[in-house]
Amino acid sequence: MTDLDAIPDDPSALRAALLAMRAELAAERALRRGLEDRNERLQHFIRQLQRMQFGRRSEALDPDQLNLALEDLEQAVAEADAEAEKADPPRREARARERRQNRGTLPGHLPRIEVVIEPPTTICPCCSGAMHIIGEDRSERLDVIPMRWQVIVTRRPKYGCRACGSAVVQAPAPPRLIEGGLPTERLVAHVLVAKYADHAPLYRQAQMLARQGIALDRSTLASWVGTAAAELKPLWRLLRDDLLGSAKLFVDETPAPVLDPGRGRTKTSWFWAIARDDRPWGGADPPAVVFTYAPGRGHAHAATLLKDFRGILQTDAYAAYKAVAGAAGDEAAAGSADGGVLLAHCWAHCRRRFYEVAQKRPAPIAHEALRRIAALYEIEAEIRGRPACERRAVRQARTKPLLDAMRPWLEQCRAQLSKKSPLGEAIGYPLNQWEGLTLFLDDGRIEIDSNVIERSMRPIALNRKNALFAGHDLGAENWAVLASLIETCKWHAVNPEAWLADVLARLVSGWPNRRLAELTPWAWKAEQDALHRAAA
Incomplete structure (x- = not known):
């Protein structure tokens, strides 16, 4: 209940308070509408899955066909979640904590590559003395290079001051496409190219990973694909608008x-x-x-x-x-x-x-x-x-x-x-x-x-032949987005896996929208060629 004594007597202050309350109510209504739309969308997906699995025989699917349908539905959910997380940083951090708690452990036989991220300075801000390591945050993400799997171990040492004991410094964690998740951007790029360039459905990719002792569910791969599609869609729109201006x-x-x-x-x-x-x-x-x-x-x-x-x-x-x-x-x-x-x-x-x-x-x-x-x-x-x-x-x-x-x-x-x-x-x-x-x-x-x-x-025809069909309209939209970018890479003799890995890393690091044109396959190739010439 509103405290009547807290109501200001000054008309201008009262007007400002009412405007602030109106803004808060509008934000709450917008959030409620967003949650209601998302719940309705997810319920629609659930009803579809129930019909596919428990419906009449004419509606039931072979298990592999069901996997193909599920991965597109899961991509659509992941895309919606990614868009919502980008608009709500606290929710993004909460989802990252959930992933850290539920992601499991990576196989011990995989090699570990440690990356140590040091803070800009280890000089105590209080007394200007040297600081020492008092602990560190350690995270592991699954990475892939051609024909070899490895684990990237990122260490972020914490430094404290021996003299005063009150100051602690630590380098911030780098941004990631899948916050709190296992994959590096290079691994996600590998999954995208295998699916949309090499025409390997995600359930087959999960089988290939299992042969290496890496237990990753197909739904996890589908979530990665949907998140990547959400991140790359502005670049797809840029390409489309560029072509329509031709x-x-x-x-x-x-x-x-x-x-x-x-x-x-x-x-x-x-x-x-x-x-x-x-x-x-x-x-x-x-x-x-x-x-x-x-x-x-x-x-x-x-x-x-x-x-x-x-x-x-x-x-x-x-x-x-x-x-x-x-x-x-x-x-x-x-x-x-x-x-x-x-x-x-x-x-x-x-x-x-x-x-x-x-x-x-x-x-x-x-x-x-x-x-x-x-x-x-x-x-x-x-x-x-x-x-x-x-x-x-x-x-x-x-x-x-x-x-x-x-x-x-x-x-x-x-x-x-x-x-x-x-x-x-x-x-x-x-x-x-x-x-x-x-x-x-x-x-x-x-x-x-x-x-x-x-x-x-x-x-497109080859992917259609191997995957039989798309599982959902939104999954087909993701297919169109990613196939556009990969095929354009091929036209410019650009390795789509290398391009996707680099572009995804730049996008999640806050690449400005006004510079999206620098990430097109032809601009990216020109940049890489210039770097190679400079290195030579």
């Missing part, structure tokens, strides 16, 4: 099965990929690929992903991208300063249709179409790597006459065939997309096909 992008989508336990099967969601690769014409922008998870393939998802993009979009003939280009064109026509979206289509998709016809039956027309398309690719092979202006000049002189002759030939062939026959449909494809297929003639920056984005999505 003048030209590749875009495509690929299925991403996600478990839907309420129906006893998976639902088909999608990874939407955008990529930039200007190396074939010597562009200055660094190549990169970004995956975005969406629960569907409808036009709305394409519009959401590309709503801020204006420029050349190279892709297949999927109608969703035509809708994006149409919407952007309407804005441009209405006076928008951003311009529109031009669609450049893919000759590889066109060629594939004729190839499938030629493989199944004798088809002279299909073989002739393949021969004509091959002539286009021969010219492209010659000019790859040249400046955009040179590529355009060669295309105008040599490629344009070939295409000018190809279109009437295709129209003549289609007039002799049923439009619904396989060959008729193959011929109809380039005729219906002719404007997009010939856009590369007038712009040397445009490629003849979108194979760049097709190749970038192969690791």
Whole structure:
């Protein structure tokens, strides 16, 4: 109950007290809402797990499949916990204490590497005398280097003064990705690369660790992955925004099965990929690929992903991208300063249709179409790597006459065939997309096909094959974030494990957001190359 005697008489003081009380109530309500949302989210996860384990036979899962689902759910929980801990330092410290109490011990046969962190000075602040060690805090974290496991022992000696006995100094503990946990940032990077680059699900990684005498549960690995994803997501957003500001992008989508336990099967969601690769014409922008998870393939998802993009979009003939280009064109026509979206289509998709016809039956027309398309690719092979202006000049002189002759030939062939026959449909494809297929003639920056984005999505397909499906929507989002960063590392010949280890260590040490661009794979590689040159 409020003490009436404590209520100030001065109106200004009373107003200040009321404002302070209002702020406290607002903070409490916000905290309560956050806790209620988190509880509702966790209860949803529990209901899903109960259906998966105890539901009807059609909903029950094989134990290994259940492990795959659990790891994505646990990653989602860890991501939520990591975000909450970053916003609440006392809660972060409390969770660190819990981890220290419950993490167990590391196997004694592993080698120990001791790291001693000394305070800046051991001179007594009271009497300026020399201080001596009176104790230390000792912690162990599991670390990994290729093909060898070791334990990093961090010692922080405490120094006290013999003369006065009142002063104690000790170096502060360094920040960690998993406060109070076992892994170093390098070990977490190893787990991420094994899962998303080498396509080893976490339960298999736990089995590999067990063979080394290291008992780590799959759920523990999943928690590490979720925490790392939360830490790396701002960098993923930076990459995405950087790509959407480009003048030209590749875009495509690929299925991403996600478990839907309420129906006893998976639902088909999608990874939407955008990529930039200007190396074939010597562009200055660094190549990169970004995956975005969406629960569907409808036009709305394409519009959401590309709503801020204006420029050349190279892709297949999927109608969703035509809708994006149409919407952007309407804005441009209405006076928008951003311009529109031009669609450049893919000759590889066109060629594939004729190839499938030629493989199944004798088809002279299909073989002739393949021969004509091959002539286009021969010219492209010659000019790859040249400046955009040179590529355009060669295309105008040599490629344009070939295409000018190809279109009437295709129209003549289609007039002799049923439009619904396989060959008729193959011929109809380039005729219906002719404007997009010939856009590369007038712009040397445009490629003849979108194979760049097709190749970038192969690791997604491999991971999908090994993991069967994602266990939850949030787990699929983590998959998209981490796959984007790892694949971009590969494009720059950067070891993703070394990059992740260093970047995670910098981020947890308080790396400023305004300098996130320095952590992109291409900026990081430039920094490492400069250090190597300086050391040489």
